[in-house]
Amino acid sequence: MNRIEELSAYRDDIYTCNRTRCGFCREECPVYKVNRYETFSCRGKMLMARGLVEGLLSSSKEMAEVLERCLLCGYCQARCALKNMEIITAMRYHMAKEGFVDKIHMENTTKIIKEGRLFDSSALDKRDGNVTLYTGCLYRSSVKELSNILSVLEKLDIHPQVGEETCCGYIVEATGFSQEFEKIRERCMENFRHRKDEVTLTLCPTCTITLTEKFGLRVQHAVVAVNQRLREPEMSRRLKPLNLRATYHDPCHLGRMLGIIEEPREILQQLGVEIIEMEHNRYFSTCCGGGGGLTMVDDALSMEISKNRLRDAIDVGVDTIVTVCPTCETTLMRGALRLLNQIGEDIEVLSLWDLLDQSLKG
Amino acid sequence: METMLTEEIIGKAFEELGKFLKERVTQSPIHRMAYSRDWSPRESDAANLPDIVVIPRTMGEMVRITEIALQYGIPIVPFGGGTGMGGGTAAWKGGIMVETKGMNQVLEVDEKNFAVTVQAGITIWELNEVLAHRGLWLPHQPESKRSCTIGASIACDNDSTFGLRYGKIKDCLTNAVIVTGQAEAVRVGQRKSSFSSTGYKLLDLLIGSEGTLGIITETTLRILPLPSSRQIQGYFFRSLNESAKALERLLSAGLTIESAHINCRHRLHFYTHTYRQRFGREPKVPEWAEAILFLSFSGDEAIVNFNMEKVSQILSGEFHAQLIEEKEMVEGWWDSKHRLEFIPFKQKWPDSQRQKKFGSADVGLPIGRLDEGYHHYVEIAKKWDQEILGMTVYNESPNKATASISFAVFVDDSNTDSVNRFYQYVREMSEMAIKLEGTMSSYIGDGDRLGGFNRLEHGLSFEYMRRIKEVFDPKNIMNPGKKFESHWIRKDPNE
Numbered sequence: 001m002n003r004i005e006e007l008s009a010y011r012d013d014i015y016t017c018n019r020t021r022c023g024f025c026r027e028e029c030p031v032y033k034v035n036r037y038e039t040f041s042c043r044g045k046m047l048m049a050r051g052l053v054e055g056l057l058s059s060s061k062e063m064a065e066v067l068e069r070c071l072l073c074g075y076c077q078a079r080c081a082l083k084n085m086e087i088i089t090a091m092r093y094h095m096a097k098e099g100f101v102d103k104i105h106m107e108n109t110t111k112i113i114k115e116g117r118l119f120d121s122s123a124l125d126k127r128d129g130n131v132t133l134y135t136g137c138l139y140r141s142s143v144k145e146l147s148n149i150l151s152v153l154e155k156l157d158i159h160p161q162v163g164e165e166t167c168c169g170y171i172v173e174a175t176g177f178s179q180e181f182e183k184i185r186e187r188c189m190e191n192f193r194h195r196k197d198e199v200t201l202t203l204c205p206t207c208t209i210t211l212t213e214k215f216g217l218r219v220q221h222a223v224v225a226v227n228q229r230l231r232e233p234e235m236s237r238r239l240k241p242l243n244l245r246a247t248y249h250d251p252c253h254l255g256r257m258l259g260i261i262e263e264p265r266e267i268l269q270q271l272g273v274e275i276i277e278m279e280h281n282r283y284f285s286t287c288c289g290g291g292g293g294l295t296m297v298d299d300a301l302s303m304e305i306s307k308n309r310l311r312d313a314i315d316v317g318v319d320t321i322v323t324v325c326p327t328c329e330t331t332l333m334r335g336a337l338r339l340l341n342q343i344g345e346d347i348e349v350l351s352l353w354d355l356l357d358q359s360l361k362g
Numbered sequence: 363m364e365t366m367l368t369e370e371i372i373g374k375a376f377e378e379l380g381k382f383l384k385e386r387v388t389q390s391p392i393h394r395m396a397y398s399r400d401w402s403p404r405e406s407d408a409a410n411l412p413d414i415v416v417i418p419r420t421m422g423e424m425v426r427i428t429e430i431a432l433q434y435g436i437p438i439v440p441f442g443g444g445t446g447m448g449g450g451t452a453a454w455k456g457g458i459m460v461e462t463k464g465m466n467q468v469l470e471v472d473e474k475n476f477a478v479t480v481q482a483g484i485t486i487w488e489l490n491e492v493l494a495h496r497g498l499w500l501p502h503q504p505e506s507k508r509s510c511t512i513g514a515s516i517a518c519d520n521d522s523t524f525g526l527r528y529g530k531i532k533d534c535l536t537n538a539v540i541v542t543g544q545a546e547a548v549r550v551g552q553r554k555s556s557f558s559s560t561g562y563k564l565l566d567l568l569i570g571s572e573g574t575l576g577i578i579t580e581t582t583l584r585i586l587p588l589p590s591s592r593q594i595q596g597y598f599f600r601s602l603n604e605s606a607k608a609l610e611r612l613l614s615a616g617l618t619i620e621s622a623h624i625n626c627r628h629r630l631h632f633y634t635h636t637y638r639q640r641f642g643r644e645p646k647v648p649e650w651a652e653a654i655l656f657l658s659f660s661g662d663e664a665i666v667n668f669n670m671e672k673v674s675q676i677l678s679g680e681f682h683a684q685l686i687e688e689k690e691m692v693e694g695w696w697d698s699k700h701r702l703e704f705i706p707f708k709q710k711w712p713d714s715q716r717q718k719k720f721g722s723a724d725v726g727l728p729i730g731r732l733d734e735g736y737h738h739y740v741e742i743a744k745k746w747d748q749e750i751l752g753m754t755v756y757n758e759s760p761n762k763a764t765a766s767i768s769f770a771v772f773v774d775d776s777n778t779d780s781v782n783r784f785y786q787y788v789r790e791m792s793e794m795a796i797k798l799e800g801t802m803s804s805y806i807g808d809g810d811r812l813g814g815f816n817r818l819e820h821g822l823s824f825e826y827m828r829r830i831k832e833v834f835d836p837k838n839i840m841n842p843g844k845k846f847e848s849h850w851i852r853k854d855p856n857e
Contacts, residue, residue: 012716015406016707016715016716018399018406019401019404019406019715019719019775020401020706020707020715020719020720021399021400021401021444021445022401022445022506022508022509022706023443023444023445023506023508023509024508024509024702024706026509027485027487027488027508027509036386036417036461036463036464037388037393037396037415037417037461038393038396038397038441038444038461039392039393039395039396043396043444044396045396047395047396047398047399047409048392048395048396050395050407050409051391051392051395051409054407056391056395056409057391057392057395060392062390062392063392066392079705079706080705080706080707081705081706081707082706082707279491315495
């Protein structure tokens with residue numbers, strides 16, 4: 001008997017995991033590393049899913065709290081062919097439907113529906129160009145960073161057109177509000193109505209994956225466009241070497257999910273950065289701590305995960321970590337500050353865009 | 363006599379535990395559900411929920427937990443990687459589930475003495491990541507190493523890919539601390555020395571003890587420098603016995619081999635899915651081949667190459683074995699056994715456990731009786747309606763051919779009757795092993811399947827084992843329902 005509609009499609013996967021218990025997903029799950037109950041790992045959640053399916057467990061606030069403490073980073077998915085992330089998201093839908101969801105997620109959903117964005121931003125000048133840029137509301141809230149990015153793109157002869165946009169709604173869907181997400185999606189699509197077939201340039205990995213997978217749009221992350229440009233000798237000559245030694249943190253959505261793994265590394269090499277890889281890199285990179293809405297419900301846990309990721313960098317003997325995602329940058333910067341305050345470990349978090357800007361300024 | 367675990371008793375114990383464990387103790391059904399089963403064949407809807415889950419971080423906390431368990435007569439069930447195939451961690455009698463992975467600290471890496479001291483809840487994978495930074499490794503490497511802890515390796519006496527050269531965990535273990543059923547932390551072993559001829563070898567008692575004597579909290583292990591190179595090879599043989607004889611010959615010639623696994627034709631399928639995907643056809647296996655011997659070699663490159671060349675000369679010259687030319691076939695085996703470079707469930711067949719579950723009779727046989735064992739396996743599996751998956755012979759003792767065998771089948775776990783048929787298969791395979799002068803279990807352990815029935819193997823010594831158990835655990839709180847009692851094979855053959 002299947003008591004939970006949202007899980008009906010996943011019954012086989014749930015039982016397959018339950019009867020196997022290989023644990024490939026568990027040990028490197030960033031949440032499990034901090035909260036040591038198996039329940040916080042994917043295979044623990046698969047038993048929880050079975051509990052729901054068979055009616056051994058009931059939906060509860062506690063269950064919602066466990067599910068909210070998942071980054072949806074996809075590490076477990078990279079280690080397993082079962083549909084782990086879909087199952088966790090389906091359980092989140094179920095919790096939201098039953099009314100067991102953190103208040104902050106409801107407030108965020110309401111705000112996005114009402115205002116069209118999650119993060120407050122100052123008014124951004126519209127600009128004309130030959131390629132549409134979807135900035136995403138997190139970058140839009142950081143004027144300085146966004147202007148750096150625009151300046152980098154211009155210097156590489158990429159002329160972005162910036163106009164009206166509304167939030168892609170990733171966080172709404174990820175926190176279990178599937179119906180509300182549909183409304184947000186429809187509104188966001190309005191801005192793409194006349195340019196559905198054009199390629200849109202994106203900056204935020206999370207928006208990129210949402211626009212690609214949920215909206216079905218033709219999207220190119222700006223890192224890919226920049227890398228293509230820098231393959232032209234005339235463009236690469238514009239760069240001044242930075243002579244830096246650093247590690248690169250793959251954002252989960254950009255690397256593991258979109259497969260944009262080598263492009264940022266190639267750019268870093270062009271910038272004269274010696275890349276020292278961390279133990280967990282590329283497809284098996286681990287999350288910064290900012291994924292899946294965790295920061296909003298358990299910031300302390302998010303910061304522990306962030307510090308663990310920074311320790312991975314310290315372990316390979318570097319004091320600089322570069323990344324290219326607004327969530328990763330913010331979360332890692334906050335984690336770095338805590339590491340400095342708590343144990344005096346100093347590690348600098350840099351955005352790939354800032355390095356490009358610096359190099360292009362000469 | 364077992365205490366009735368009433369809500370009141372559990373509640374009182376929970377309150378006491380909460381005083382020092384805080385958020386590291388729970389009665390929540392959500393968390394209890396996450397500890398409700400391991401990898402052992404059970405009904406697909408089986409769930410053995412413990413009453414309480416605790417996550418101790420220190421030996422001192424483990425002692426205090428045991429004191430409380432003793433006071434209230436509550437069982438203690440250890441949980442390591444949760445990948446056991448014998449039901450060793452199934453809390454079918456309820457109790458306090460001890461999540462041992464909270465004790466996962468490396469306490470000392472003594473490079474000068476090639477010794478590492480760790481809390482026993484560290485996984486083998488995690489420990490080897492730490493050691494690799496210093497050019498060292500722990501050669502005890504079960505296939506479950508991503509998940510499996512050091513403590514569980516000791517308690518379950520599990521297999522090791524590199525057993526032929528380095529043995530199993532007992533060959534690395536020099537010291538341990540166990541919190542017994544008397545709530546005492548007892549240090550056993552010889553510190554960093556590899557042997558001792560003083561006293562009784564209590565350290566050896568821990569190997570395969572399955573949590574029935576106590577919880578292992580700390581261990582010291584002999585570690586080794588990482589080899590600088592590694593190579594793998596495979597050979598086809600006309601019979602299983604012939605391949606085992608050939609292995610013994612290679613070792614007596616003085617060659618050094620790290621791993622040697624002998625597979626029957628059926629089992630080869632287990633390692634060739636990637637091959638089939640890539641080439642769209644079955645790998646080329648000669649019709650006459652009844653056994654496939656996979657080997658790995660490690661050390662300095664020149665010595666590895668020398669070893670491989672000599673192996674090739676002896677196997678083809680003296681045994682008419684055929685080298686497997688298709689490297690991808692051999693790589694498939696190695697990805698599965700050592701590198702773990704595969705994605706679980708991606709393979710449609712046979713790794714996938716979507717419809718049916720992997721189950722195994724893990725008997726040990728004398729090295730000259732492999733073909734005999736194989737024929738019995740085919741008959742017994744057929745009798746109990748078990749679909750044959752194939753047989754692998756692991757060599758798990760340093761520098762000699764030995765036979766720790768996985769006689770694997772697919773278990774239909776959709777209902778109790780079909781799971782019971784699997785355990786009838788295990789039972790008859792175990793009886794067969796005793797008749798052939800072997801053992802019922804060589805790497806899974808008694809768990810909750812062979813307990814009591816194993817008297818058939820041990821005779822009077824079974825009673826001495828019981829008395830030893832009473833010394834360590836007089837109130838029988840340490841993992842009851844295991845080793846001396848079975849959830850599955852209940853009938854005592856001597857009664």
